[in-house]
Amino acid sequence: MAKFTKKAIVDTFVKLLNEKPLSKITVKEITEECEINRNTFYYYFEDIYTLVDYLFCTELQKLQEITDTSDTLSDECEIVLDLLKNNRTALKHVYESSNRNQLERYLFKALDKAMIDFMKQCFKEIDVSGDDIQFLARYHKYALVGFIIDWLANENDEDLVSLLKRISILSEESIRNYLKNSVEIFRQYRKFV
Numbered sequence: 001m002a003k004f005t006k007k008a009i010v011d012t013f014v015k016l017l018n019e020k021p022l023s024k025i026t027v028k029e030i031t032e033e034c035e036i037n038r039n040t041f042y043y044y045f046e047d048i049y050t051l052v053d054y055l056f057c058t059e060l061q062k063l064q065e066i067t068d069t070s071d072t073l074s075d076e077c078e079i080v081l082d083l084l085k086n087n088r089t090a091l092k093h094v095y096e097s098s099n100r101n102q103l104e105r106y107l108f109k110a111l112d113k114a115m116i117d118f119m120k121q122c123f124k125e126i127d128v129s130g131d132d133i134q135f136l137a138r139y140h141k142y143a144l145v146g147f148i149i150d151w152l153a154n155e156n157d158e159d160l161v162s163l164l165k166r167i168s169i170l171s172e173e174s175i176r177n178y179l180k181n182s183v184e185i186f187r188q189y190r191k192f193v
Contacts, residue, residue: 006044008034010058013051017090022048022097052099056106059083063110080110081164084148095152103152107145115141132186143167 012033016025025048031041045051063083084091094103115137123133144167151160 005034005036005040009036009041009044010051010055013048013055014087014090017093018087019089021093022052022099049099049102052094052102056102060106060109064113080114081160083110084151084160088152092152095149104145104149107148108141111141111144112137115144128186132182136182 009030012030013025016029016033027038027041027048031038034041045054063080091103094100116133119133119137119140144164147163147167148160151163
C-alpha cells in the first residue's frame with residue numbers, strides 16, 4: 001500500500017505539472033486528487049520541492065538502468081530525448097520556476113554517464129588520463145545541456161530530435177578525431193604547467 005500511495009502522489013504531481021506551473025501546485029491539490037490526507041503526503045515528502053527532487057532522482061535511476069544496455073551515444077541521447085519530449089510541458093514548468101537548478105542538475109547527471117561511457121570507449125586504445133576523459137566528457141555534456149535548456153526556454157518548436165541527432169552524429173564521428181588531437185594538446189599543456 002505504501003508504494004502505491006507514494007506512486008499515486010508522484011503520478012498526480014506529474015499530471016498537475018503538465019497542466020500548470022510548479023508555483024501553482026499545492027499540497028492540498030495533490031492530496032485531494034489522490035484522496036489522501038496531508039499527513040500522508042508529509043510522511044513521504046517534506047514539501048513540493050522535495051517531491052521534485054525525488055521525481056528527478058527516480059527518473060535518473062531509471063534512465064541509468066536503461067542506458068546501461070545501449071551501445072552508442074546516439075542511443076543514449078535518444079533515450080534522454082524521449083523523456084524530454086514526453087514531459088516537455090512539465091519540464092518547462094520546472095525550468096520556469098525557482099527550482100530550475102534541480103532540472104539543470106538532473107540533465108547534467110542524466111547525460112554524465114552517457115558521455116563518460118562514450119569517452120572511455122573512444123579512448124580504449126589511446127593512452128589518456130582519467131582526468132582528461134572527465135574533462136572532455138564535461139565539455140560535451142555542457143554543450144548538450146545548453147541545447148536542451150535553450151529548447152525548453154524558447155517558445156519555438158525547434159525539432160529537438162533533429163537537433164540531438166545532429167549533435168550525437170557529430171560527436172560519434174568527429175569527437176574520435178578530436179580526442180586524438182586533444183591528447184596531444186593535453187600533453188603540450190602539461191609541458192607548460
